[in-house]
Amino acid sequence: MLYAIFLLAGFTQGVSGFGSALIAMPLLTTFLTVKTAVPLCVLNSIIITISLSLQLRRHIDWRRIFPLLAGCLPGIVFGLLVLKHVPNIILRISLGLLVIFYAAYNLFGSARGKIKREKAELSRRWAYVAGFCTGGISASLGAGGPPTIIYVTMTRWTDDEIKAALSIFFLITSIFTALGQAAGGLTTPLIMHDFIRSAPFTLLGVWAGVQLYNRINRQIYIKIMFWLLLIMGWVMLV
Secondary structure, X not given: OHHHHHHHHHHHHHXXXXXXXXXXXXXXXXXXXXXXXXXXXXXXXXXXXXXXXXXXXXXXXXXXXXXXXXXXHHXXXXXXXXXXXXXXXXXXXXXXXXXXXXXXXXXXXXXXXHHHHHHOOOOOHHHHHHHHHHHHHHHHHOOOHHHHXXXXXXXXXXXXXXXXXXXXXXXXXXXXXXXXXXXXXXXXXXXXXHHHHHHXXXXXXXXXXXXXXXXXXXXXXXXXXXXXXXXXXXXXXX
């Protein structure tokens, strides 16, 4: 089960450039606690984003990424405190609501984002807000992508620039989050053991997703994933 989850998560991010944690976390929490699933998901996120960042390094623009990072670091500190002290049931409900919100936004509200993208460039101030929210959610729930993904999709960046920015930003975010979790005693030997076992399947999923990047209908695949996320988020709440 663990291997299949990270195979699917890696494949999803290889195809779309995002979404591995959003796929993995709801599935992992069917048999793991949130406080166990989060560090495991963060460690696998590092593997995924290293692979994608190397492939997309030509499209990385650090001037766009720095504001996200500046907001992210204090968010990570806040998120680590939440993960360590907030009860598991509250974290699980919060993750379910996050997954439902993000899936619904993409299924029913993304057209509004496209209109804004055509009219004007989004203020850079929102990058700091998106970065802080991503840091906080990544450290506490392991699935911090939605705030930054929503932000970048409302900019005028090209698809390659968006995918490159997300990959390098999530890589740096994941590294700092993993270091913070290790320092706080949240990353146990058992989690490291599961990470070592699942990492090859994660890389295989990324490789398969990249190979099929231009060969499958990405829009249909991503839409199916969002419907599945909507269902998984609802199951988590129920």
